[in-house]
Amino acid sequence: MTSAPPLSGPASEVLNRVFGYSAFRGEQQEIIEHLIDGGDALVLMPTGGGKSLCYQIPSLVREGTGIVISPLIALMQDQVDALRQLGVKAGFLNSTQDVSERRRTEQQFVAGELDLLYVAPEGLGVPSTQRLLDQGKIALFAIDEAHCVSQWGHDFRPDYLNLSMLHERWPDVPRIALTATATSATREEIATRLDLVGARHYTASFDRPNIQYRIVGKQEPKRQLLELLRTEHPGDAGIVYCLSRASVEKTAEFLVQNGIAALPYHAGLDSGTRARNQSRFLREDGLVMVATIAFGMGIDKPDVRFVAHLDLPKSVEGYYQETGRAGRDGQPSTAWLAYGLQDVVQQRKMIETSDGDFAHRRNLAAHLEAMLALCETVQCRRAQLLAYFGQDSSTVAGCGNCDTCLNPPESWDGTVAAQKLLSTVLRLQRERGQKFGAGQSIDILLGKTTEKITQFRHHELSVFGIGSDLREQDWRGVVRQLLAQGLLAVEGEYGTLALTDASSTVLRRERQVMMRREPERTKAPRARRASSSSGGSGAAPAADLDPAATALFEHLRAWRAAAAKETGVPAYVIFHDATLRQIASTKPGSLAELSTISGVGESKLAKYGQQVLEALTTD
Structure with a gap:
C-alpha cells in the first residue's frame, strides 16, 4: 500500500480526506480560512458545534505545528489519541509524562514532525517551554476554553492571565481563542486580557435544539x-x-x-x-x-x-x-x-x-x-x-x-400572599426581635401548633393562621420566588429571612407580585434531535432507523466496543454513533461506498473499512 499524501492543501480537502466530512457547518469555513491567512480570531461556538476543527484544519494546512493551550491535562491523552486515529501527528507536553516521553515529544516538535502539540497554560509560563517553542516552527496558537481568562466568568483559571505573552513573544503567529459560553461582558474581557481586541469575532448560535x-x-x-x-x-x-x-x-x-x-x-x-x-x-x-x-x-x-x-x-x-x-x-x-x-x-x-x-x-x-x-x-x-x-x-x-x-x-397574582409572608417576617422582627428561617414563618401562616410555635408564643401573633388558603408546598414556592425577585433576603449562618429595601413597596401595596404556579406533572416526551444533520461535527441523520437497521446498528456498536478495547481508546474515537447509524441505514457494500459516509476519513477507512464491511455481512 502506498503511503498517504502529506496532510496539507485546501481546507475543504483536509476536511473531507482527514475528518471524513463533506461540508463545513455555519461559520467554520470562514474562521478556518481567516486563520490560514494569518488572522486572529475569537470564536464562540456551542459545545458540539465543531470548535476543534477551527484550529485543527489550519494547523494541518499551515506550515509548522499548531500549539493548543488546554487546561485539561487529564484529557490530553484522549485528545491526542483521537487525532492519531485520524492519521494526524499529535503530541502533548504536561506534568503526567516521564522524562523520556517528554524529551521524545520535544524532539518531534523541533524536527517539525508534529501537526498539533497540546500544552497546559501553566506550562507556557515556564521559560524552558518558551525556549523550546522558539526552536520550532509554530503554525498557530489555539487557546481553548478561553472563558477561563475571565475573573467574572464561571471557571476562572489564573494561569490564563499570562497568555497575553503569546502575542508579545511571537507577534507573527496567528491566534484563535475559543469558548462555548460567554456573555458580551465576558467576551470583551477575553479579548482584552488575551490582547485580541483587534481580532475578528465570530459568534455562532447558542441554540441546541436537540x-x-x-x-x-x-x-x-x-x-x-x-x-x-x-x-x-x-x-x-x-x-x-x-x-x-x-x-x-x-x-x-x-x-x-x-x-x-x-x-x-x-x-x-x-x-x-x-x-x-x-x-x-x-x-x-x-x-x-x-x-x-x-x-x-x-x-x-x-x-x-x-x-x-x-x-x-x-x-x-x-x-x-x-x-x-x-x-x-x-x-x-x-x-x-x-x-x-x-x-x-x-x-x-x-x-x-x-x-x-x-x-x-x-x-x-x-x-x-x-x-x-x-x-x-x-x-x-x-x-x-x-x-x-x-x-x-x-x-x-x-x-x-x-x-x-x-x-x-400559569402565572398568578401573588401580591396578597407576598404581603402575608413579608408581614410575618416583619412582625417577628419588630414585635419579638426575632429572625427565623422559612419553615417557622410558613408554620405561623398555616396556624400550626408545633413545639417551636408554642415555645416562642408565635400563636399570639396577628398573622397566625392567615395563610391557610395555601398549602405548605405553595408557601415554599412563595418564599422561593420572593427571594428570587429580591423582595426577601437570607441572612447569617442559619439562613434566617429578612426584609429588603424593596419589601416595603409590596407591603404598602405599591407593587404587584406575579408568581409562577407549577403545572400538574405529566410525563415529558423525549427530546427531539437537531434539525440540521450535515457538516463538520457529524450530527446524527434525522431519520429514525427501521428495526432491521436498528439491529445492524447495535451489531456495529458491539464491533466498535471490541475494536476500542483492543486499541485502548474510547469507542467514539473510532466512530461516532451518528456514523454507525448512517452505515446501518445505507449498508455500503464497498470501501468506495463506505468512504462517502460522514465521519469516515482516509485513515479510518484504511484502519477499519474492511472490518466494517465484514461486520455488515455477519449476523
Whole structure:
C-alpha cells in the first residue's frame, strides 16, 4: 500500500480526506480560512458545534505545528489519541509524562514532525517551554476554553492571565481563542486580557435544539432522578451534577443500590481514582458520572444522553456549559434540573459569606439572579437562555422542546400572599426581635401548633393562621420566588429571612407580585434531535432507523466496543454513533461506498473499512 499524501492543501480537502466530512457547518469555513491567512480570531461556538476543527484544519494546512493551550491535562491523552486515529501527528507536553516521553515529544516538535502539540497554560509560563517553542516552527496558537481568562466568568483559571505573552513573544503567529459560553461582558474581557481586541469575532448560535430543557420542583431529588433515568434514559450515559462532595458520594451510592451503573467524581478523591473513573466513563457505554463541577470541561463523549443537576448552578454560563455536554452528536438529549427553596437559601448564604469585596459579591448575586429568572420564568426557557447570551430569541420563542412550552405553567397574582409572608417576617422582627428561617414563618401562616410555635408564643401573633388558603408546598414556592425577585433576603449562618429595601413597596401595596404556579406533572416526551444533520461535527441523520437497521446498528456498536478495547481508546474515537447509524441505514457494500459516509476519513477507512464491511455481512 502506498503511503498517504502529506496532510496539507485546501481546507475543504483536509476536511473531507482527514475528518471524513463533506461540508463545513455555519461559520467554520470562514474562521478556518481567516486563520490560514494569518488572522486572529475569537470564536464562540456551542459545545458540539465543531470548535476543534477551527484550529485543527489550519494547523494541518499551515506550515509548522499548531500549539493548543488546554487546561485539561487529564484529557490530553484522549485528545491526542483521537487525532492519531485520524492519521494526524499529535503530541502533548504536561506534568503526567516521564522524562523520556517528554524529551521524545520535544524532539518531534523541533524536527517539525508534529501537526498539533497540546500544552497546559501553566506550562507556557515556564521559560524552558518558551525556549523550546522558539526552536520550532509554530503554525498557530489555539487557546481553548478561553472563558477561563475571565475573573467574572464561571471557571476562572489564573494561569490564563499570562497568555497575553503569546502575542508579545511571537507577534507573527496567528491566534484563535475559543469558548462555548460567554456573555458580551465576558467576551470583551477575553479579548482584552488575551490582547485580541483587534481580532475578528465570530459568534455562532447558542441554540441546541436537540436538548430538551426541563426544571422541576425539588421534592425527593434522588428519587426524582431515579425515575428520570428508569423511565426516559435506561442504559444511557449521562452526567449528574451535585454541589458538594458528600452529595456526590451519596447520590452515586444511591444509584448503584438501585441498579444504575454510576461513578463518583470530585476533587476530594485521589487523582488515581478520578482518572480511572473518568477513563471508564469515556470508554464504557451506559455509565452515569455523578460529579461536582470539577468534572466535564473538554469531555468529548458525543453520546451523553442527559445532564441532570440536583442543585442549582451558580450562573447561567455554568448551567449552559454543563448542559451542553449532552447530545453532542445531535441526538435527542435531556437537560434536567431539580430546584427548590433550599437551593435559593443556600446560594444566597454562600454569596453573603464569600471571600472578596463588594463588587465580587455583587457579581455573584447578578449571576444567581439570572439563573433564578431562568428557573422561575413562565416563558420559553430556550428563548430566555438565548436572550441571556445576547442572541435574538424570537426565532425560538415557543420552541416546543422545553418544559414551559410542552406543559405551560400559569402565572398568578401573588401580591396578597407576598404581603402575608413579608408581614410575618416583619412582625417577628419588630414585635419579638426575632429572625427565623422559612419553615417557622410558613408554620405561623398555616396556624400550626408545633413545639417551636408554642415555645416562642408565635400563636399570639396577628398573622397566625392567615395563610391557610395555601398549602405548605405553595408557601415554599412563595418564599422561593420572593427571594428570587429580591423582595426577601437570607441572612447569617442559619439562613434566617429578612426584609429588603424593596419589601416595603409590596407591603404598602405599591407593587404587584406575579408568581409562577407549577403545572400538574405529566410525563415529558423525549427530546427531539437537531434539525440540521450535515457538516463538520457529524450530527446524527434525522431519520429514525427501521428495526432491521436498528439491529445492524447495535451489531456495529458491539464491533466498535471490541475494536476500542483492543486499541485502548474510547469507542467514539473510532466512530461516532451518528456514523454507525448512517452505515446501518445505507449498508455500503464497498470501501468506495463506505468512504462517502460522514465521519469516515482516509485513515479510518484504511484502519477499519474492511472490518466494517465484514461486520455488515455477519449476523
